[in-house]
Amino acid sequence: MTQQEINIEVLRYNPEKDSEPSYETFQVPFSHETSVLQGLQFIKDQLDGSLTFRWSCRMEICGSCGMMINGVPHLTCSAFLRDYYPGKLRIEPLSHLPIERDLAVDQTDFLQKLESIQPYIIPKETRSLEDGPFKQTPAQRERFYQFSECINCLLCYAACPQYGLDSGFLGPAAMALLHRYNSDSRDAGQAERMPIVNAQEGVWGCTLVGYCSEVCPKGVDPASAVNRNKVSSTLDYFFRFMAPRGASE
Amino acid sequence: MQVVQTDIVIVGGGGAGLRAAIAAAECDPKLRISLISKVVPMRSHTVAAEGGSAGVVQSCDSLDSHFHDTVAGGDWLCEQPVVDYFIASCTREMVQLEHWGCPWSRQEDGSINVRNFGGMTTARTWFAADKTGFHILHTLFQTSMKYPSIQRFDEFFCLDLIVDDGRCQGIVAIEIATGEFFRFEAHVVIFATGGAGRIYPCNTNAGISTGDGMGIALRHGVALRDMEFVQYHPTALAGSGLLITEGCRGEGGFLYNKDGYRYLQDYGLGPVDPSPRPKAMELGPRDKLSQAFWHEDRLGRTLDTPLGSVVHLDLRHLGRIRLHERLPMICEMAETFLGIDPAEAPIPVRPAVHYTMGGICTDGNTATSLPGFFAVGECSSVGIHGANRLGSNSLAEIVVFGKVAGEQAAQAARTSRGIDTRAVAHHAESSMEAALALFEHDSDQRIVDLRKAMQAAMEEGVGIYRTEEGMSATCRILDELVETNRRVHLDDKNRVFNTEWLTAIELGFTLDVARTMAYSAIQRKESRGAHQRLDRYEQRDDTNFLKHSLAYAVADAPPRIEYQEVVITKLPPAERVYGGQAKSQLQGE
Amino acid sequence: MSKQMPKRSNEPVFWALFGAGGVLAAFVLPALILITGLAGPMGVPSADVLSYQRVSAFAASWPGAFFLFLVISLSLWHAFHRIYHALHELGVHRGLPVVRVLCYGVALAGTLLTAFLLAAG
Numbered sequence: 001m002t003q004q005e006i007n008i009e010v011l012r013y014n015p016e017k018d019s020e021p022s023y024e025t026f027q028v029p030f031s032h033e034t035s036v037l038q039g040l041q042f043i044k045d046q047l048d049g050s051l052t053f054r055w056s057c058r059m060e061i062c063g064s065c066g067m068m069i070n071g072v073p074h075l076t077c078s079a080f081l082r083d084y085y086p087g088k089l090r091i092e093p094l095s096h097l098p099i100e101r102d103l104a105v106d107q108t109d110f111l112q113k114l115e116s117i118q119p120y121i122i123p124k125e126t127r128s129l130e131d132g133p134f135k136q137t138p139a140q141r142e143r144f145y146q147f148s149e150c151i152n153c154l155l156c157y158a159a160c161p162q163y164g165l166d167s168g169f170l171g172p173a174a175m176a177l178l179h180r181y182n183s184d185s186r187d188a189g190q191a192e193r194m195p196i197v198n199a200q201e202g203v204w205g206c207t208l209v210g211y212c213s214e215v216c217p218k219g220v221d222p223a224s225a226v227n228r229n230k231v232s233s234t235l236d237y238f239f240r241f242m243a244p245r246g247a248s249e
Numbered sequence: 250m251q252v253v254q255t256d257i258v259i260v261g262g263g264g265a266g267l268r269a270a271i272a273a274a275e276c277d278p279k280l281r282i283s284l285i286s287k288v289v290p291m292r293s294h295t296v297a298a299e300g301g302s303a304g305v306v307q308s309c310d311s312l313d314s315h316f317h318d319t320v321a322g323g324d325w326l327c328e329q330p331v332v333d334y335f336i337a338s339c340t341r342e343m344v345q346l347e348h349w350g351c352p353w354s355r356q357e358d359g360s361i362n363v364r365n366f367g368g369m370t371t372a373r374t375w376f377a378a379d380k381t382g383f384h385i386l387h388t389l390f391q392t393s394m395k396y397p398s399i400q401r402f403d404e405f406f407c408l409d410l411i412v413d414d415g416r417c418q419g420i421v422a423i424e425i426a427t428g429e430f431f432r433f434e435a436h437v438v439i440f441a442t443g444g445a446g447r448i449y450p451c452n453t454n455a456g457i458s459t460g461d462g463m464g465i466a467l468r469h470g471v472a473l474r475d476m477e478f479v480q481y482h483p484t485a486l487a488g489s490g491l492l493i494t495e496g497c498r499g500e501g502g503f504l505y506n507k508d509g510y511r512y513l514q515d516y517g518l519g520p521v522d523p524s525p526r527p528k529a530m531e532l533g534p535r536d537k538l539s540q541a542f543w544h545e546d547r548l549g550r551t552l553d554t555p556l557g558s559v560v561h562l563d564l565r566h567l568g569r570i571r572l573h574e575r576l577p578m579i580c581e582m583a584e585t586f587l588g589i590d591p592a593e594a595p596i597p598v599r600p601a602v603h604y605t606m607g608g609i610c611t612d613g614n615t616a617t618s619l620p621g622f623f624a625v626g627e628c629s630s631v632g633i634h635g636a637n638r639l640g641s642n643s644l645a646e647i648v649v650f651g652k653v654a655g656e657q658a659a660q661a662a663r664t665s666r667g668i669d670t671r672a673v674a675h676h677a678e679s680s681m682e683a684a685l686a687l688f689e690h691d692s693d694q695r696i697v698d699l700r701k702a703m704q705a706a707m708e709e710g711v712g713i714y715r716t717e718e719g720m721s722a723t724c725r726i727l728d729e730l731v732e733t734n735r736r737v738h739l740d741d742k743n744r745v746f747n748t749e750w751l752t753a754i755e756l757g758f759t760l761d762v763a764r765t766m767a768y769s770a771i772q773r774k775e776s777r778g779a780h781q782r783l784d785r786y787e788q789r790d791d792t793n794f795l796k797h798s799l800a801y802a803v804a805d806a807p808p809r810i811e812y813q814e815v816v817i818t819k820l821p822p823a824e825r826v827y828g829g830q831a832k833s834q835l836q837g838e
Numbered sequence: 839m840s841k842q843m844p845k846r847s848n849e850p851v852f853w854a855l856f857g858a859g860g861v862l863a864a865f866v867l868p869a870l871i872l873i874t875g876l877a878g879p880m881g882v883p884s885a886d887v888l889s890y891q892r893v894s895a896f897a898a899s900w901p902g903a904f905f906l907f908l909v910i911s912l913s914l915w916h917a918f919h920r921i922y923h924a925l926h927e928l929g930v931h932r933g934l935p936v937v938r939v940l941c942y943g944v945a946l947a948g949t950l951l952t953a954f955l956l957a958a959g
Contacts, residue, residue, distance in 0.1 A: 053748075100746050121350040
């Protein structure tokens with residue numbers, strides 16, 4: 001295996017000591033299959049144990065290791081050093097989120113937003129376990145499935161300029177998951193979730209930049225979830241007086 | 250030190266911990282439940298499970314058949330009454346997940362679809378494409394938000410149990426973001442802390458699977474049971490160890506050696522069929538398949554790559570459409586990590602450490618020998634996996650026994666004898682001092698060097714095949730590493746988000762757990778399931794070793810190994826039969 | 839956010855106008871540009887298609903006036919909604935009422951003016 005070296009510049013910030021972030025450059029050896037994450041792990045293991053970042057599964061499914069690589073939000077486990085060579089990399093924490101330390105950002109805001117959309121089945125009918133599973137055809141499943149593939153990695157929040165300007169905005173992933181439950185044939189919670197959709201911080205915070213869908217590592221299309229709900233919110237706005245509350249679809 | 254008073258502490262936010270939290274909350278909404286996890290729950294390692302979860306659902310299937318497969322798969326080292334309960338509860342829990350929104354893959358008519366899995370007589374593995382663990386975890390995590398009595402403490406690192414008056418009364422944890430210590434005073438503690446695959450160099454596990462809960466329990470006198478049984482998953486990527494699901498073979502994938510020969514037929518798994526035959530060839534159990542690879546490798550029939558020797562997992566004949574429907578994540582992973590399209594080229598794979606069959610010894614109700622302390626999921630040994638776990642039994646385990654743990658804990662919390670606050674505070678202080686002491690002593694030993702030495706020793710001595718000589722060398726190395734680790738060097742002396750400090754603490758747990766594996770292994774003088782010896786003990790020895798091993802911590806010395814009888818109620822020990830004979834055996838019953 | 843009911847946004851009104859203007863801009867404006875900008879000046883099909891008398895008569899008829907009103911006003915709403923949001927993206931925050939009043943004010947003024955002229959004509 002041929003070993004080459006690449007320069008990785010990382011953002012450093014320790015709230016106990018630093019008044020503002022700075023950058024530090026490390027030289028890291030790599031081979032064909034070395035991921036950016038493995039590059040960071042090399043730094044932590046061998047060069048500076050104080051470099052702080054999150055990681056876990058190494059296979060694009062746990063959503064821990066999202067960072068900005070040369071200004072683009074990416075999971076570092078599935079980005080490879082070879083693709084940046086002979087240039088260098090600049091690694092920063094995900095944009096728009098408060099830094100906890102170095103490359104680790106605060107995820108609390110997203111978790112609260114997730115909770116606010118009632119991300120669980122609000123059943124149409126009470127069904128006991130003895131009644132067995134609901135019937136759901138592959139076509140019905142298809143209607144929500146892609147939105148259920150969100151891994152909560154927050155790349156879309158780092159990509160969303162609206163969230164960057166106003167963190168009150170519910171944002172792409174939470175809206176995708178809201179849409180996931182609304183479009184599930186087993187769910188009847190749409191009316192309960194409608195107030196959030198209708199708010200300025202709901203779908204109306206989005207100006208359809210579409211970068212969220214572009215950076216999603218799982219092929220989820222949050223921009224489409226948001227904009228389909230602009231239609232439902234508009235219908236709800238104009239027709240709310242015509243139908244009894246809760247019956248608007 | 251901050252204090253949180255609560256009723257039930259659950260450590261671990263994976264599938265087992267979340268299911269336990271929900272069960273406890275449903276039992277009694279007035280109970281205060283604290284869910285503590287060193288990562289935000291949806292990052293837990295349950296997320297990486299791919300293939301599916303078992304539950305008898307077809308009319309041609311039966312609970313007895315699943316029972317037989319599980320007990321025989323575990324080489325008869327299973328607690329049969331516990332397996333019985335487990336098998337009877339799987340399907341109900343799968344339906345529960347369905348009601349909570351898990352996007353199970355469906356048949357055309359809208360009913361649940363199931364696939365074949367290794368060692369199973371018929372298709373009974375429920376799946377959500379090849380992201381079953383991911384969907385189960387997110388379904389449970391999101392559903393848990395419905396229950397206001399579940400209070401989450403995300404990114405809190407559990408440091409120690411608090412034991413006083415012979416019972417568990419809480420835990421000590423570090424809030425990672427601040428480095429502050431928290432004392433949780435609780436009537437009941439449930440550990441759902443996951444496995445310890447990071448003990449080995451090439452593993453399918455997430456970085457967080459460091460055996461913390463097992464290590465902590467061990468230090469408090471609780472036994473770790475059957476630790477010598479470490480599962481190698483036969484199909485992982487060379488180098489990284491990333492998991493390529495058994496679902497690939499369930500869907501009909503073939504394994505070829507370098508001569509393009511389906512080598513499993515040479516290891517008692519034939520005959521060779523063009524389509525999958527349950528319990529034969531590629532659908533054999535994981536221990537047998539990994540052992541077959543080991544032999545092929547010795548015989549020089551594997552392919553050499555820069556990352557190690559491999560065999561080929563061929564999915565090409567399944568066609569692109571089926572691959573993208575059934576195995577989309579495998580297609581993505583092959584593309585991302587190998588630059589391969591599985592519809593065009595075979596995937597190079599080799600065995601990697603995947604699962605710890607053993608763990609914190611519990612009874613069938615997930616209770617440990619320590620009052621007030623329960624354990625569930627991979628960190629525990631409730632007794633269903635024996636010497637070798639069948640694929641798709643572990644996702645079922647976390648929900649079936651997660652529910653049991655939650656209900657048992659709710660009941661135990663009601664009858665608790667109260668908490669001795671002063672004594673608890675005292676114990677917490679000493680745990681805190683021990684953790685802070687890591688900043689004080691120093692040497693030039695880097696964490697990574699210790700970790701790599703441990704991993705190399707474990708692979709060398711306690712791998713797929715084992716010898717007395719190899720295992721005793723590993724035991725010696727581990728004993729030294731435990732000493733060295735006491736003075737490991739830290740670059741980072743800060744308290745805020747100090748992951749290096751936490752890694753050092755984890756390594757302490759990991760080393761203790763590794764020692765229980767090595768010492769349990771060397772004393773098991775037979776071959777059974779995932780424990781295979783090459784030195785005079787190549788056969789199963791039911792006379793002397795139809796027993797669970799129990800590893801107990803001993804102060805400043807290697808663990809002490811004791812034995813426990815296996816409870817056999819329905820199925821007396823017999824030969825494990827796979828391949829063509831499996832079918833005829835089944836018909837003969 | 840989870841506790842109290844979030845306030846309903848009035849954005850659907852503007853978004854509906856924006857959306858209607860968008861449909862118009864996509865389907866009708868290209869045809870109009872083709873007729874008034876290319877075909878007419880080039881004398882296709884005849885030289886007097888866009889003569890003052892014909893256009894004036896078109897604008898004076900009820901259907902013609904209504905058509906022109908829709909084209910002009912909805913295009914204005916579409917354009918100023920987009921400008922307003924583009925300003926937001928450039929950091930001119932939507933919290934500033936003056937920007938909002940200015941943008942939608944122009945669209946509203948244009949709409950009223952169009953209505954007046956068409957009605958007066």
